[in-house]
Amino acid sequence: MPEPIGTAAVLRSAYSAGELTTVEIADRVLAAIGDPTGNPIWISTVPAAQLRARAVELHERRDELAVLPLYGVPFAVKDNIDLAGLPTTAGCPEFAYRPDRTATVVTRLLDAGAMLVGKTNLDQFATGLTGTRSPYGRCESVFGGGLIAGGSSSGSAVVVAAGLVSFALGTDTAGSGRVPAACNGIVGMKPTRGLLSVAGVVPACRSLDCVSIFTHTPDDAATVFRVAHGVDPDDPWARPLPADRSAARPPATLRLGLPRAEDLDFFGDLGQRDRFAAGQDRVAVLVGETEPVGLRPLFEAGDLLYQGPWVAERLADLDDFLRSRPDAVLPVTRKVLESGRRYDGAQVFRARHRLQELRAWTDRLWQRIDVLVVPTVGTTFTIEEIDEDPIGRNTMLGRYTQFANLLDLAAVTVPNGFTEAGRPASLTLVGPAFSDTTLIRLAAALAAEPSPSGPTVSGPTAAEPTVSDPTVSKASDASDDDRVLLAVVG
Amino acid sequence: MPEPIGTAAVLRSAYSAGELTTVEIADRVLAAIGDPTGNPIWISTVPAAQLRARAVELHERRDELAVLPLYGVPFAVKDNIDLAGLPTTAGCPEFAYRPDRTATVVTRLLDAGAMLVGKTNLDQFATGLTGTRSPYGRCESVFGGGLIAGGSSSGSAVVVAAGLVSFALGTDTAGSGRVPAACNGIVGMKPTRGLLSVAGVVPACRSLDCVSIFTHTPDDAATVFRVAHGVDPDDPWARPLPADRSAARPPATLRLGLPRAEDLDFFGDLGQRDRFAAGQDRVAVLVGETEPVGLRPLFEAGDLLYQGPWVAERLADLDDFLRSRPDAVLPVTRKVLESGRRYDGAQVFRARHRLQELRAWTDRLWQRIDVLVVPTVGTTFTIEEIDEDPIGRNTMLGRYTQFANLLDLAAVTVPNGFTEAGRPASLTLVGPAFSDTTLIRLAAALAAEPSPSGPTVSGPTAAEPTVSDPTVSKASDASDDDRVLLAVVG
Numbered sequence: 001m002p003e004p005i006g007t008a009a010v011l012r013s014a015y016s017a018g019e020l021t022t023v024e025i026a027d028r029v030l031a032a033i034g035d036p037t038g039n040p041i042w043i044s045t046v047p048a049a050q051l052r053a054r055a056v057e058l059h060e061r062r063d064e065l066a067v068l069p070l071y072g073v074p075f076a077v078k079d080n081i082d083l084a085g086l087p088t089t090a091g092c093p094e095f096a097y098r099p100d101r102t103a104t105v106v107t108r109l110l111d112a113g114a115m116l117v118g119k120t121n122l123d124q125f126a127t128g129l130t131g132t133r134s135p136y137g138r139c140e141s142v143f144g145g146g147l148i149a150g151g152s153s154s155g156s157a158v159v160v161a162a163g164l165v166s167f168a169l170g171t172d173t174a175g176s177g178r179v180p181a182a183c184n185g186i187v188g189m190k191p192t193r194g195l196l197s198v199a200g201v202v203p204a205c206r207s208l209d210c211v212s213i214f215t216h217t218p219d220d221a222a223t224v225f226r227v228a229h230g231v232d233p234d235d236p237w238a239r240p241l242p243a244d245r246s247a248a249r250p251p252a253t254l255r256l257g258l259p260r261a262e263d264l265d266f267f268g269d270l271g272q273r274d275r276f277a278a279g280q281d282r283v284a285v286l287v288g289e290t291e292p293v294g295l296r297p298l299f300e301a302g303d304l305l306y307q308g309p310w311v312a313e314r315l316a317d318l319d320d321f322l323r324s325r326p327d328a329v330l331p332v333t334r335k336v337l338e339s340g341r342r343y344d345g346a347q348v349f350r351a352r353h354r355l356q357e358l359r360a361w362t363d364r365l366w367q368r369i370d371v372l373v374v375p376t377v378g379t380t381f382t383i384e385e386i387d388e389d390p391i392g393r394n395t396m397l398g399r400y401t402q403f404a405n406l407l408d409l410a411a412v413t414v415p416n417g418f419t420e421a422g423r424p425a426s427l428t429l430v431g432p433a434f435s436d437t438t439l440i441r442l443a444a445a446l447a448a449e450p451s452p453s454g455p456t457v458s459g460p461t462a463a464e465p466t467v468s469d470p471t472v473s474k475a476s477d478a479s480d481d482d483r484v485l486l487a488v489v490g
Numbered sequence: 491m492p493e494p495i496g497t498a499a500v501l502r503s504a505y506s507a508g509e510l511t512t513v514e515i516a517d518r519v520l521a522a523i524g525d526p527t528g529n530p531i532w533i534s535t536v537p538a539a540q541l542r543a544r545a546v547e548l549h550e551r552r553d554e555l556a557v558l559p560l561y562g563v564p565f566a567v568k569d570n571i572d573l574a575g576l577p578t579t580a581g582c583p584e585f586a587y588r589p590d591r592t593a594t595v596v597t598r599l600l601d602a603g604a605m606l607v608g609k610t611n612l613d614q615f616a617t618g619l620t621g622t623r624s625p626y627g628r629c630e631s632v633f634g635g636g637l638i639a640g641g642s643s644s645g646s647a648v649v650v651a652a653g654l655v656s657f658a659l660g661t662d663t664a665g666s667g668r669v670p671a672a673c674n675g676i677v678g679m680k681p682t683r684g685l686l687s688v689a690g691v692v693p694a695c696r697s698l699d700c701v702s703i704f705t706h707t708p709d710d711a712a713t714v715f716r717v718a719h720g721v722d723p724d725d726p727w728a729r730p731l732p733a734d735r736s737a738a739r740p741p742a743t744l745r746l747g748l749p750r751a752e753d754l755d756f757f758g759d760l761g762q763r764d765r766f767a768a769g770q771d772r773v774a775v776l777v778g779e780t781e782p783v784g785l786r787p788l789f790e791a792g793d794l795l796y797q798g799p800w801v802a803e804r805l806a807d808l809d810d811f812l813r814s815r816p817d818a819v820l821p822v823t824r825k826v827l828e829s830g831r832r833y834d835g836a837q838v839f840r841a842r843h844r845l846q847e848l849r850a851w852t853d854r855l856w857q858r859i860d861v862l863v864v865p866t867v868g869t870t871f872t873i874e875e876i877d878e879d880p881i882g883r884n885t886m887l888g889r890y891t892q893f894a895n896l897l898d899l900a901a902v903t904v905p906n907g908f909t910e911a912g913r914p915a916s917l918t919l920v921g922p923a924f925s926d927t928t929l930i931r932l933a934a935a936l937a938a939e940p941s942p943s944g945p946t947v948s949g950p951t952a953a954e955p956t957v958s959d960p961t962v963s964k965a966s967d968a969s970d971d972d973r974v975l976l977a978v979v980g
Contacts (some may be wrong), residue, residue, distance in 0.1 A: 206843045236850035307648030312835030316843060317838055343835030346809055353696045353806060360726035 004163020005029060008073045008220045009263065011166060013269040015065055017071055022062075022072035022115065026055035029074045029117055032164045034057040040137025041155040041162075043079040044086045045118030054115050061113075061119040066431035068113030069227055076159045076168040077106055078152075079119035080126050081211070090202040091134045091152075092479070093245055094322060094328035103200025104232045105169065105211050117165050120155025124333045125318060126151050126171050129179045129397040130386045133333055138383055141183045143424060146382040150183035150397070153212065157184040160214040167224050172214040173204040174305050175376075175401025177212025182376035182426030184403060187468035188413035188439065189213040189221040193405055194227075194239030197232035205305075205313040206237065208405035218443035245434035248441035249370065251286045257293035257369035258284065265294075267396055269379035271419025276375045279416040279427045283373050286445050291369055301358040306395060313342035318333040332362035332390045353373040355406055356452045362407045366432040371442060374400040376413045376426035405432060412439040495519060495654020498563045498710045501656060505555055505562055512552075512562035512605065517544035518693075519564045519607055519635045523524060524652045531645040531652075533569040534690040544605050558603030559717055560812055564650045564694040566658040568642075569609035572690035580692040581614035581624045581642075584818035585811060593690025594722045595659065595701050602717040606736050606862035607655050610645025614663050614823045615808060616694040618642050619669045623820055628735050628873055631673045631913060636872040638725030640673035641886070642666040643702065646676040650704040657714050660702040665797050665866075665891025666701025670905040677797070678903035679703040679711040679930065681859030682923045683895055684729030686715075687722035693797075695725065695803040698895035708904065708933035715926060732900035735924035737859065741776045747783035747859035748774065754785075757886050759869035763910025766865045767782045769906040769917045773863050781859055791848040791895035796885060799838040800896070823878045824884035845896055852897045856922040864890040880963045894920060902929040902937060915955035929946025 004012070005028060014020035020028075020373060024079045030048050058072050064069045077083065080090040082099035083106060089096040102110070110116060123133040131154030137357060139149035142161035149158050153170025157180030167255040170177045172190040181188025192243040196211040203209055208291045213228065215221045258280055266273040284290050304310050314337055315322070322337055329337070377397050386393050404411050407456075409430050429439045495518065496504070504510035505521070520538050536544075553892045555561045567573065569582040572589035573596060573698050579586040592600070600606065613623040621626040621644030627641035632651035641650050643660025647670030650658050660667045662680040671678025679702060686701040693699055703718065721728045748770055756763040774780050794800050804827055812827055814821060819827070855862075867887050876883050894901050898922050906915040919929045 188699075206846070207839070207841075233850075233854070236846040238850070309835050313839040315836035316839040340835060345830060345835060345838045346805035346835030347800050348835045348838040349695075349697070349803040349806040356696070356726040360728070364723070 003028060005032070005074055005166055007289050008070060008166045008223055009217065011073055012071065020477055021304045022055040022058040025072055025074060026051050026115065027168055033117065034403070037162075039140050040121050041139055041158045042118050043089055043091075043121050043136050043155070046086070051115065056380065058113060061403055064113070064314055069291055070109055071113035071225055073167065074101050074115045074117050074165045075109065076117050076165045077154055078122050078126075078156045078168070078170045080122060080171060080202040080435070081106060081119070081169060081422070083116065083119065083280060084468055086119055088202060090126065090137075091122045091136065092328060093135060096266060098380065099200065101200060104197040104202070104234060107226050108228055108230065109224070120168065122154060122156075122457055123152035123176070124330050125202070125314070125337075126152040126176055127314060128176055128185060129240065129394050129401075130381070130390070131180065131183070132383055132386050132390070133330055134368065135330065137139070139301055141424070142382065143422075146384060146423075147423070148383055148386055150180035150377075151404070153214070154179050154363050155188060157181055157188070157214050160184070160216065161186045162411050166215070168214045170214055171201060171204070171212045172212040175398050175404070175406060177210065177214070178376050178401045178411060178428055178487070179397050181214060181413040183380060183424060185415045185424045185426075187197050187221050187283070187415070187443065188338045189215070189225060189436075190411040190413075191225060191229065191436050192241075192410040194237050194238070195241055195436065197230070197235040198237060199234035202273060205310055206316065207313060208310070210350070210405060218320055218378075218412065218447055219439050220439045221412065222437070222444070242434055244385040246437060248437035251442045251445045252288050254287040254442065255368065256284060256287040256290045256372040259295050259372075259373035260376060264375070264378075265399065266375070266378045271421050271423060272375065272377075272379050272425055273421055275416050276427060279425065280373050282449060283427070283429070283442070285444055286442065287371070288447065293365065293369065293372060295374070297358050297361045298403040298407065299399065301355060301406045302398065302401075304351050304355060304406060305337065305402045307423065308447050309343040309351045311336065312343045312348060313340070315340040328459070336391065362409070364421050370431060370435070371439065372430040374428050374430060376400060376428045380423045389403070396441035398429065407435045408438045409454060410439055412443045414443045483487065493518060495564055497658055497706050498560060498656045498713055499707070501563055502561065505552070512545040512548040513542070514729070514797055515562055515564060518542050518603065519605075519654065523607065529613050529630050529648060529654075530624070531629055531648045531884055532608050533579055533581075533611050533626050533645070535710060536576070536606055536977055541605065541607065548603060548605065554603070557597050560599060561603035562605060563603070563657070564605045564607050564655045565599060566610050566646055566655045568612050568616075568646045568658070568660045570612060570661060570692040571596060571609070571659060573606065573609065576609055579626075580616065581612045581626065582818060583625060584815055589690065589953060591690060594687040594724060595718050595751055596690070598720065599714070610642060610643070610658065612641035612646075613666070614820050615692070615802060615804070616642040616663060616666055617823050617826055619884050620871070620880070620892075621670060621673070622873055622876050622880070623823055625820065630873065631914070633675065633912075635912070636874060637913070638871055638876055640670035640694060640867075643704070645671050645697075647671055647676060647678070647704050649678045650674070650706065657703060657710055660704055661691060662695070662702040663698050663895060663896070664701045665720060666798045666886050667700065667704070667920055667963060668891045668901060670888050671903040673870060673914060675905045675914045675916075676886045677705045677711050677905070677933065678713060679705070679926070680835065680901040680903075681715060681719065681926050682729075682731075682900040683898060684727050685719040685731055685926065685960060687725040688727060689722050689724035693807045696806070697802055697803060698800070700895060708902065708930050708937055711902065712930045712934070713928065715930065731926070732924055734939070736927060738925050738927035739931045739933045742778050744777040744860040744928070744932065745773060745858065746777040747778045747855070748780050749785050749861035749862075749864060750782050754865070754868075755889065756865070756868045759909070761911050761913060762865065762867075762869050762890055762915055765906050765915035767911055769915065772862050772939060773917070773919070773932070773936055776932065776939065777861070782856065783859060783862060785864070787848050787895040788897065789864070791845060791896045792888065792891075794845060795892045796888065798824070799833040799841045801826065802833045802838060805830040805838050826881065834876055849897055852899070860925070861922060861929065862920040864920060865917050866890060866918045870913045890918065898923045900924070900926045900929055902933045904933045
């Protein structure tokens with residue numbers, strides 16, 4: 001079984017110390033992706049010769065390490081993000097096209113020295129939160145046991161969790177950058193809309209789409225975010241990060257919102273309920289003060305996405321394809337997309353008006369608190385369980401994520417140990433637009449803090465997951481701040 | 491014929507000097523509105539006893555003059571703005587209701603000492619730019635001759651131009667705060683969306699609606715704007731004026747955009763063409779530099795309003811009424827509103843996506859220039875001419891105004907003399923969101939500057955309008971900076 005690739009921070013230390021070369025990392029990556037796991041995480045990979053050539057080029061430029069923040073760091077991108085030279089499928093072979101240009105956000109990462117390995121599986125057209133809606137196969141969580149990988153950025157989360165790359169890009173409209181992080185025990189950062197360019201990304205809901213970042217550590221997410229963000233003239237949705245918001249606020253100065261118990265629904269999963277209770281306590285000790293917060297306006301906003309007129313936004317770009325090639329679209333995806341046809345123009349505006357009222361409510365919330373902590377998902381499902389009710393259980397998975405982009409929020413998802421049943425738990429720190437760096441800093445403080453029941457990221461149950469797969473093993477990986485990382489190879 | 495009420499600045503001087511009392515002004519206002527002109531400018535007026543009581547109350551509080559910036563200043567509001575005690579009709583008697591609460595923006599003016607006189611006629615549901623779409627009668631411009639007053643804030647513009655009040659509130663979605671200013675030779679300020687509360691205002695397109703200000707002078711507009719703006723928790727669309735944008739930039743520091751000649755269409759009205767050429771030259775000498783600017787992306791954005799899916803936004807609030815009481819709605823208004831039914835949800839989102847591209851284009855424009863000058867209207871029409879083609883000519887009237895709210899712009903309309911045919915000319919200064927005070931300051935500089943052909947506001951042709959009405963007369967009114975004002979009483 002291939003040795004997991006380290007974090008960007010670990011690789012940087014090793015490159016700096018002369019203990020590692022980009023060529024060695026490229027060879028390890030190639031060995032790992034050549035080792036079939038049966039998990040359909042890749043849709044396409046960069047040809048081996050091309051990856052090696054990139055590694056050689058970077059090796060020859062090793063004196064530029066100081067100015068290349070992602071020097072020699074291997075990464076993957078979700079296959080709805082363009083890379084010149086490989087097709088973009090968006091999870092639909094009949095939709096695939098060969099882009100002339102690489103997406104701006106990918107170019108920024110490459111310019112910073114990163115090495116692109118390949119393009120990952122996803123729920124078709126990034127529509128779904130399960131990872132099971134793909135003709136390229138249904139991804140399983142890195143923890144095995146038939147657990148879903150979560151979606152829509154299923155492959156991107158697994159390739160990071162499995163240690164095949166240091167980081168990956170996903171996209172996040174309803175929670176696609178957070179749910180898969182939860183299902184795979186990693187960090188998922190959903191930046192504020194407009195900070196990472198969506199030029200060269202297949203649209204889901206253009207007004208809401210974000211590029212997201214999967215990493216093992218909040219520090220790595222911070223590094224990738226710093227490189228990846230920046231106003232792109234080719235992206236009409238781009239927004240600059242205001243200068244007065246670019247510095248992270250220290251956790252001790254923050255007011256933390258804690259959800260009222262009656263607003264939390266774990267869909268009967270008491271293990272997740274207990275993990276969240278423990279997790280929010282761990283966040284609470286890091287901040288200045290806490291305040292109870294009602295979540296119902298957030299849920300109402302979130303319901304506009306799949307249970308409301310925003311489904312029609314998905315049709316804005318896809319309807320022609322859907323009408324001309326209906327059989328090319330998976331039945332469940334088609335059903336979701338076609339539900340957008342029942343909304344007329346006035347209904348869209350009416351929902352937009354209601355959303356404005358909910359945004360105003362949320363704006364007032366940010367006068368009382370700086371960060372809100374929520375479960376990432378209320379419960380987890382196996383692939384079989386999703387098959388029993390693919391739309392209803394998808395909706396459950398989105399409960400705590402789908403409001404974020406509608407309400408113009410930023411979010412960082414972090415692992416929160418495992419339930420007694422061995423399922424991964426996760427929590428998400430949510431803040432107003434442009435709170436990105438503050439959220440990452442709080443996530444880093446949380447990751448650095450030993451939890452009452454053991455190390456944060458792995459946790460005692462993580463060390464012995466009861467939902468396991470014969471191929472799952474663990475390996476420790478000293479990060480730059482000496483905390484213990486679990487790299488689980490699927 | 492009643493003597494015209496002065497500007498707010500003139501009244502303030504007179505009150506300060508003890509030369510005038512609020513009771514005297516109230517009596518003059520009551521005499522003027524009791525003097526029938528045949529022009530259906532009012533829908534309702536505050537009962538005489540109530541206005542007198544307000545004047546007496548203010549007279550007793552005359553020691554508060556220093557802290558009441560609108561002490562004793564009479565004003566009117568368009569009848570789609572709530573005032574507790576009078577019905578709100580929105581230009582439709584069957585729609586009328588009696589509000590319990592006064593609109594926030596009106597309360598702010600009253601709290602500053604202003605005296606509300608009455609509620610003015612408008613195009614039904616603020617849908618239209620002509621002033622001819624009202625069952626309460628069709629307003630004529632203060633210049634008479636059968637010229638339209640412009641709409642939808644027809645009555646508010648005429649009551650100011652006629653000297654019956656010092657200022658009036660209108661609303662502006664497609665240009666309703668600017669076109670009537672152009673038709674009546676006064677100042678019309680359309681603030682940045684969200685700065686003046688729309689709580690208690692009948693919605694037209696909620697995502698675009700603004701409360702607007704009609705005055706004789708830019709200085710008065712600045713005073714009213716200062717009092718009227720402010721975040722209202724009851725208005726979900728409210729936005730604060732950023733602290734770093736609240737100070738006006740000096741005209742000499744500004745870069746002015748001048749429309750390329752090939753983008754300007756005066757619909758064959760050479761008089762308006764010549765006036766605009768002269769007017770933009772007058773603005774150009776006040777600024778630091780000028781640059782030619784193409785207007786086509788602005789026009790494309792503007793066409794989304796009435797020729798695109800934003801008509802469906804008007805249905806979001808009105809469709810139930812329209813379906814249950816179709817005969818209560820004027821045929822032309824009904825036709826416009828019903829055209830919103832042909833848009834489906836996906837079309838709305840597609841148009842929103844295109845608008846975002848046009849907004850991005852506009853954002854880049856504001857990196858090159860600070861202010862753009864455009865004609866307010868390309869030509870003017872008589873009521874008869876509107877009747878010949880009520881929808882087509884309405885569209886012509888909106889050419890240079892209807893893009894502003896879609897593109898999140900601020901605008902200040904100022905008089906620009908008269909054509910040789912005696913029609914009023916007008917130009918509009920347009921800037922990005924939150925440029926309001928900079929635009930007003932530039933407008934004030936323009937008003938203070940003698941034009942090559944005579945005083946700015948009146949102009950030689952204004953002194954002898956060839957389109958005239960027997961009831962039109964003129965009076966001079968020394969403003970606080972000694973420039974000559976024309977107050978035309980209709």
